[in-house]
Amino acid sequence: MERLAWALAGAVALVAALPATAQTRPDQQSFLTLYKELVETNTTLSAGSCTDAAAKVAARLEDANYPARDVTLFAAPGHPKEGGVVAILPGSDPAAKPILLLAHIDVVEANRADWARDPFRLVEEGGYYYGRGTADDKSMAAIWADALIRFRQTGYHPKRTVKLALTCGEETTFAFNGAAWLTRNRPALIAAEFALNEGGGGRYGDDGKPELLAIQVGEKAAQNYTFATTGPGGHSSQPTSDNAIYDLADALKAVQGYDFPVRFTDTTRAFFTAMAQDRKGTPPLLAEAIRRLLADPQDAEAAALLDRDKTFRATLRTTCVATLLAAGHAENALPQRATANVNCRIFPGETVAGTLAKLKDLAGPKVTVTANAPIRPTAIPPALDPQVLGPAKAVAARYFPGVPILPLMSTGATDGVFFESIGIPVYGAPGLMFDADGNGMHGLNERIGVKALFEGRDYLFDLVKAYAG
Known part of the structure; x- marks a missing residue:
């Protein structure tokens, strides 16, 4: 602002x-x-x-x-x-x-x-x-x-x-x-x-x-993480399976496919409760899904229905998304390095370190994941x-x-x-x-x-x- x-x-x-x-x-x-x-x-x-x-x-x-x-x-x-x-x-x-x-x-x-x-x-x-x-x-x-x-x-x-x-x-x-x-x-x-x-x-x-x-x-806490991977490089006419770009892409696809667990604060519980009661503005199927998820945050079917609304999805959990990419050093060379920025919006009460641990698990051993400075408070x-x-x-x-x-x-x-x-x-x-x-x-x-x-x-x-x- x-x-x-x-x-x-x-x-x-x-x-x-x-x-x-x-x-x-x-x-x-x-x-x-x-x-x-x-x-x-x-x-x-x-x-x-x-x-x-x-x-x-x-x-x-x-x-x-x-x-x-x-x-x-x-x-x-x-x-x-x-x-x-x-x-x-x-x-x-x-x-x-x-x-x-x-x-x-x-x-x-x-x-x-x-x-x-x-x-x-x-x-x-x-x-x-x-x-x-x-x-x-x-x-x-x-x-x-x-x-x-x-x-x-x-x-x-x-x-x-x-x-x-x-x-x-x-x-x-x-x-x-x-x-x-x-x-x-x-x-x-x-x-x-x-x-x-x-x-x-x-x-x-x-x-x-x-x-x-x-x-x-x-509110959520904003935190950026760097995904980085390296490879031996070499001539592009003789590609190998050891490719920094592919390794990074696999890690980012793993982040894309992962949904952090559904969480509620007193505020989000009150918000969704009000949405479920608004029969005029909330479709009955969605209102029922909200009530189910409030009763059981692990109800995957109810969560999937709410996830169709991007605002609801972001309100229910920590989210992480790739926002920047950099890779390679020449058009005719195998990449020696590939990096990406992953921007996370961390749910209240969850920590930068805990989110880092999950991202490392998703990225696998070939990709290094670090939390970027500045590191925001929980x-x-x-x-x-x-x-x-x-x-x-x-x-x-x-x-x-x-x-x-x-x-x-x-x-x-x-x-x-x-x-x-x-x-x-x-x-x-x-x-x-x-x-x-x-x-x-x-x-x-x-x-x-x-x-x-x-x-x-x-x-x-x-x-x-x-x-x-």
């Missing part, structure tokens, strides 16, 4: 350049100015700077009368462009544990030649805002920072301390990760009873109306805490009356896994609505609905107040 940055300087000029349908409330216009600046700050790993974005956020917070002691800019040596910012709004009750608002401000790469519009210019068109990061994750980063600014400007005094952490590196595996750095080096700075993060949200139906809200309660599923889920549902009932809200486990991964590793449960907040196609996140022409953005902003603002007291 992406990082958020905005500066007060130049605000008048930015307001003049806003899209023609800018919202009418003064606080909405102010937010849109911030959001525009954030989207138009390039924070890709190749050419951008999260540090610049974080500094702009800090400047806006300080202009809203946050003292310097409550705004912390950070960057690790050797990573001058991958910094972040932490801000604190102190609460009035020292016995009440803080809450943490988490978002990332880095973004996926975007090639201008591939996009219909400049990816680093906020464009409003057809009821959407277009631009890299408009949805992932500068929408949430902007909303959280804007909320802290509004709290200070309106004189709101929460009972519990509200903290904000905007970090870099969520979208890249090998770059510096600000969330990991904070949890290792500044745990007291971001200590909280729980955190609100990306990963939740909602979905519009075909009729354009909200049909479902989701609060993320848990994913720890948060509890279905009514003190977290209750306010989310209560506020949603006001903004999205009649829309069901379900707990779900993300089959992907966010920076939440780092905070959970030090005892801070992380929940993906609902409120921001998306189309069924994913709004181009990580792809071309990323977008978010104008109505969805502003309605989600109001929902999340009230949600934070509901938690903070």
Whole structure:
């Protein structure tokens, strides 16, 4: 997800350049100015700077009368462009544990030649805002920072301390990760009873109306493994059975053919239970298969029925898939080396080492399998805490009356896994609505609905107040 940055300087000029349908409330216009600046700050790993974005956020917070002691800019040596910012709004009750608002401000790469519009210019068109990061994750980063600014400007005094952490590196595996750095080096700075993060949200139906809200309660841990094999090589005119490419291919086919065991967390059990009870939206045969699998996770026939849906399949187990290949050194030579990257999404509670052991068993003796750095922590599923889920549902009932809200486990991964590793449960907040196609996140022409953005902003603002007291 992406990082958020905005500066007060130049605000008048930015307001003049806003899209023609800018919202009418003064606080909405102010937010849109911030959001525009954030989207138009390039924070890709190749050419951008999260540090610049974080500094702009800090400047806006300080202009809203946050003292310097409550705004912390950070960057690790050797990573001058991958910094972040932490801000604190102190609460009035020292016995009440803080809450943490988490978002990332880095973004996926975007090639201008591939996009219909400049990816680093906020464009409003057809009821959407277009631009890299408009949805992932500068929408949430902007909303959280804007909320802290509004709290200070309106004189709101929460009972519990509200903290904000905007970090870099969520979208890249090998770059510096600000969330990991904070949890290792500044745990007291971001200590909280729980955190609100990306990963939740909602979905519009075909009729354009909200049909479902989701609060993320848990996620998988992402981990890459390298499969490598070698051979003696030789002239391609005299092939032998000792071929590094074939050995690697056999290992990868073994991974493709293996299904990790079905597992449930409290969250996925609650999700599938709700799906089995939804007679309107779930076909009876599928609902029955869900009920069977809930009763017996080893029911292979029921699992096979659910596996026809790729989301269900990924929600039920650890998954591993080949994503990169490299082999050989000449067109007319037998390969001396072949390697592949296998990307695994490890089910909560299962470990990198345990998954490695299974992959080694599948690969066989001719292929070496190693876990790639960085090695992520074991994913720890948060509890279905009514003190977290209750306010989310209560506020949603006001903004999205009649829309069901379900707990779900993300089959992907966010920076939440780092905070959970030090005892801070992380929940993906609902409120921001998306189309069924994913709004181009990580792809071309990323977008978010104008109505969805502003309605989600109001929902999340009230949600934070509901938690903070």
